[in-house]
Amino acid sequence: MSEISSDSGKKKGDKVRSKKSSTKIDMTPMVDLAFLLLTFFMLTTTFNKPQTMEITMPEKPKAEDKQPLVNEKKVLTIVLGKDSKVYWYQGITDPKVELTDFSAEGIRKVLVQKNAQITDLVVLIKPSDESKYKNVVDILDEMQISNIARFALVDITSVDKELIKDVPL
Amino acid sequence: MGKVKVNRSQPSLDMTPMVDLAFLLVTFFMLTTKFAPEEPVVVDMPSSISEIKMPDTDILTISISKEGIVFFNLDGKYTREALIGKIGEKYGLQFTSKETHAFSLLSSFGVPIGNLKEFLDLDPEARKLVKQTGIPADSAHNELSDWIILSRMSNPKLRVAIKGDRDSNYPIIKKVINTLIDNRVTRFNFITNLEKEG
Numbered sequence: 540m541s542e543i544s545s546d547s548g549k550k551k552g553d554k555v556r557s558k559k560s561s562t563k564i565d566m567t568p569m570v571d572l573a574f575l576l577l578t579f580f581m582l583t584t585t586f587n588k589p590q591t592m593e594i595t596m597p598e599k600p601k602a603e604d605k606q607p608l609v610n611e612k613k614v615l616t617i618v619l620g621k622d623s624k625v626y627w628y629q630g631i632t633d634p635k636v637e638l639t640d641f642s643a644e645g646i647r648k649v650l651v652q653k654n655a656q657i658t659d660l661v662v663l664i665k666p667s668d669e670s671k672y673k674n675v676v677d678i679l680d681e682m683q684i685s686n687i688a689r690f691a692l693v694d695i696t697s698v699d700k701e702l703i704k705d706v707p708l
Numbered sequence: 709m710g711k712v713k714v715n716r717s718q719p720s721l722d723m724t725p726m727v728d729l730a731f732l733l734v735t736f737f738m739l740t741t742k743f744a745p746e747e748p749v750v751v752d753m754p755s756s757i758s759e760i761k762m763p764d765t766d767i768l769t770i771s772i773s774k775e776g777i778v779f780f781n782l783d784g785k786y787t788r789e790a791l792i793g794k795i796g797e798k799y800g801l802q803f804t805s806k807e808t809h810a811f812s813l814l815s816s817f818g819v820p821i822g823n824l825k826e827f828l829d830l831d832p833e834a835r836k837l838v839k840q841t842g843i844p845a846d847s848a849h850n851e852l853s854d855w856i857i858l859s860r861m862s863n864p865k866l867r868v869a870i871k872g873d874r875d876s877n878y879p880i881i882k883k884v885i886n887t888l889i890d891n892r893v894t895r896f897n898f899i900t901n902l903e904k905e906g
Binding site: 570583592594596597670671674675 | 723726727730731733734737738740741753754755756757758759760761762772869872873874875876877878879881882885888889890892894895896897898899900901902903
């Protein structure tokens with residue numbers, strides 16, 4: 540059978556000629572698919588895992604605990620106001636409140652300066668009810684930038700609310 | 709003068725190494741890709757310079773949307789199954805095995821415990837359409853507190869992460885933080901994006 544089909548071209552010789560068709564297959568569709576998948580996965584993969592900030596809050600003080608006393612001159616209070624406003628003052632009695640903002644020339648300058656001037660500076664962060672979560676994260680960031688070791692997130696008091704009300708815009 | 713012989717072979721190229729590489733990359737991306745679970749709300753996280761990476765496991769995430777709705781999420785299928793059992797015990801609810809299974813596969817959710825059974829009975833497509841009201845976190849009626857306590861009982865290694873929207877108001881964040889402190893969780897994380905320096 541095979542002889543009949545193969546000897547159409549040549550009469551000489553009795554050898555069976557196997558067909559010499561190429562064994563190569565067209566890989567183009569497979570490659571297309573591979574690259575399609577590659578593109579898809581590359582675009583959907585998100586490499587940047589979310590970052591976190593570690594916060595450690597103090598435990599609730601018990602009645603018998605003694606609170607450490609801090610020199611009020613070493614205390615810098617930052618009040619976060621509405622529309623990303625930042626108020627700050629030093630000391631507790633009769634403070635001079637100043638208004639600044641989140642720019643590099645704003646609160647960061649104050650913090651770096653105070654941190655250099657005062658050893659063992661304690662920063663109290665008091666976010667007001669109008670402040671946004673973003674502001675809190677930003678100010679905690681500033682603490683890290685200006686290398687302030689001692690800071691605390693504290694609730695705002697009515698005294699502070701009064702203080703920031705009087706500050707001219 | 710002989711003519712210059714033109715080589716008439718087909719201009720074909722061996723593509724095998726390229727294909728090998730392509731498949732290698734496909735395999736790599738397929739294995740590394742983790743599809744982000746669907747969240748009921750989009751939370752636009754604030755940016756920070758912090759470079760600590762989020763751990764992958766043992767995470768309890770409290771998401772707070774722009775409107776101040778509190779969502780709860782816990783990783784680990786078995787932890788979640790244990791958790792729902794404990795919640796059922798505490799609130800006197802019986803969850804069927806089907807509901808327990810649905811809960812273990814749930815991502816973030818924000819429904820009060822009273823409506824949880826109803827919510828779990830819906831099929832996943834219908835669940836997306838439900839307007840979630842958030843987990844009550846007020847001091848008078850604090851279900852978030854129970855979720856936290858019981859989650860920590862189910863998995864003692866748990867770390868708490870707060871994922872707040874950049875524009876959510878501070879009082880709601882304060883409520884969540886106070887709930888955490890009341891439950892003696894004094895170390896927690898704020899999830900943020902990496903700051904893009906402009």
